[in-house]
Amino acid sequence: MQYDYLVVGAGFAGSVCAERLSSAGNTVLLIDKRDHIGGNAYDCVDSNGILIHPYGPHIFHTNSQRIFEYLSKFTDWRFYEHRVLAELEGRRYPIPINKTTINTLYNLNLQDDEVEDFYKSRRIAVSEIRTSEDIVLNSVGHDLCEKFFRGYTRKQWGLDLSELSAGVAARIPTRTNDDDRYFTDSFQFMPSEGYSIMFEKMLAHKNIEIRLSTSYEYAKESESYRHTIFTGPIDLFFEYKFGPLPYRSLRFEHEHFPTTEFFQETGTVNFPNDFNYTRITEFKYLTGQQAEGTSIVREFPQSDGDPYYPIPRPDNEATFKKYQELAEQSRNVTFVGRLANYRYYNMDQVVANALSACEKLSGQKG
Known part of the structure; x- marks a missing residue:
C-alpha cells in the first residue's frame, strides 16, 4: 500500500x-x-493502581484558546493549577520567587508595593544580556541566584548559568505578590482521563x-x-x-508509598542545591486521583540517554x-x-x- x-x-x-x-x-x-x-506525554496506571507519567510530569497550560479548543475535541478536562516549592536547608519556599518567598527567607514583612523595591536593591546591573546568569543577576541579584538558580541549573543542564543562553532563565519569572501558581496561563487543565486516552481518541x-x-x-x-x-x-x-x-537527557526513579496519602505538600518540590536529583513530583496532585497510597518520581538529569531538552x-x-x-x-x-x-x-x-x-x-x- x-x-x-x-x-x-x-x-x-x-x-x-x-x-x-x-x-x-x-x-x-x-x-x-x-x-x-503519546511520546513523553504517555501516561499509564502503575502496578499499584496510580496513574503516573513514566517520562516525568507533563502539565498542560496555554494562553491559546485555539489550542485548547482543538485538544478539547479529544478530551474532557480537569482544572489544575500547578504549584512548586524549592527546598533550601530543610525549608521550602514558593517558586517562582514571590512575596512569600522573600518574606519567609529573609524574615521580612514586605507588602506587595514594597517587593519590587527589594528586588531593585539586590539587582546587579548588566549592560548587555547574553547569558542566563545575566538574566538572573539583573532580575534578583547574587544571593537569590545562588540559592535558587545556579545549583539547579548546573544539575539540570550540566552547565553553569553563564554558559547558557539567556532564554533558559527567562522562562521563570519573579513576582511581587503572593501568587504561588507555577504558571499564569489562561487555560490550566489536565486531561480528565489522562494523556494516553486523549491520544487514542486523536x-x-x-x-x-x-x-x-x-x-x-x-x-x-x-x-x-x-x-x-x-x-x-x-x-x-x-x-x-x-x-x-547536544541534548540533555533524564533518568527517572519512581517510588510508591502504599500507606501514605500524600508524600509532599504540593505537586512538585525542587531541590536546587541538595541531592543529585532536581525535583520530586507526586502524581495524585496532577491527576486528582483518589486512591490509597501515592506514587512519586525523582528526576536525575544526565548527558546520555533519550534526547529531552535541546x-x-x-x-x-x-x-x-x-x-x-x-x-x-x-x-x-x-x-x-x-x-x-x-x-x-x-x-x-x-x-x-x-x-x-x-x-x-x-x-x-x-
Missing part, C-alpha cells in the same frame, strides 16, 4: 499531524520506536495506521509513501552530517542552523516538534507547530 504520509513519532507533534492530515482525507502511516503512543481515524516498536530506518526502506513528517532529532535524520547536536547555547544554535538549511532544501519531508526544530517547546507550542505545518501541507500530497 502507498500512504500519503509517513509520520515518524507518535508524541504530540506526530499525533496532531496524523489527526489533521487524516481528517483532510489523506492516508497516514504513524510509526514510533517505542511500544506506545488517532482513532480510519485513515491512520499505527505501527509501534518500528524504527524510521526500517519504515523508510520497507514502506511506500509520498511525504514524511519527521518529529525526531534533526541531526539523526541527516545522519549527523555536521556532528551530533541545550540552548550559541554554538549549538549555529550547528542547528546548518541542519535547518538542509531541511529547507529537502523535498517531501517536513520537520515538526521540539527535537526536529531543536527548540525547548512547551506542549502547547508543539501543538501549534504541528497545526501550522499541516495547514501549509493542506491539499498537498507530495
Whole structure:
C-alpha cells in the first residue's frame, strides 16, 4: 500500500499531524520506536493502581484558546493549577520567587508595593544580556541566584548559568505578590482521563495506521509513501552530517508509598542545591486521583540517554542552523516538534507547530 504520509513519532507533534492530515482525507502511516503512543506525554496506571507519567510530569497550560479548543475535541478536562516549592536547608519556599518567598527567607514583612523595591536593591546591573546568569543577576541579584538558580541549573543542564543562553532563565519569572501558581496561563487543565486516552481518541481515524516498536530506518526502506513528517532529532535524520547536536537527557526513579496519602505538600518540590536529583513530583496532585497510597518520581538529569531538552547555547544554535538549511532544501519531508526544530517547546507550542505545518501541507500530497 502507498500512504500519503509517513509520520515518524507518535508524541504530540506526530499525533496532531496524523489527526489533521487524516481528517483532510489523506492516508497516514504513524510509526514510533517505542511500544506506545503519546511520546513523553504517555501516561499509564502503575502496578499499584496510580496513574503516573513514566517520562516525568507533563502539565498542560496555554494562553491559546485555539489550542485548547482543538485538544478539547479529544478530551474532557480537569482544572489544575500547578504549584512548586524549592527546598533550601530543610525549608521550602514558593517558586517562582514571590512575596512569600522573600518574606519567609529573609524574615521580612514586605507588602506587595514594597517587593519590587527589594528586588531593585539586590539587582546587579548588566549592560548587555547574553547569558542566563545575566538574566538572573539583573532580575534578583547574587544571593537569590545562588540559592535558587545556579545549583539547579548546573544539575539540570550540566552547565553553569553563564554558559547558557539567556532564554533558559527567562522562562521563570519573579513576582511581587503572593501568587504561588507555577504558571499564569489562561487555560490550566489536565486531561480528565489522562494523556494516553486523549491520544487514542486523536488517532482513532480510519485513515491512520499505527505501527509501534518500528524504527524510521526500517519504515523508510520497507514502506511506500509520498511525504514524511519527521518529529525526531534533526541531526539523526541527516545522519549527523555536521556532528551530533547536544541534548540533555533524564533518568527517572519512581517510588510508591502504599500507606501514605500524600508524600509532599504540593505537586512538585525542587531541590536546587541538595541531592543529585532536581525535583520530586507526586502524581495524585496532577491527576486528582483518589486512591490509597501515592506514587512519586525523582528526576536525575544526565548527558546520555533519550534526547529531552535541546541545550540552548550559541554554538549549538549555529550547528542547528546548518541542519535547518538542509531541511529547507529537502523535498517531501517536513520537520515538526521540539527535537526536529531543536527548540525547548512547551506542549502547547508543539501543538501549534504541528497545526501550522499541516495547514501549509493542506491539499498537498507530495
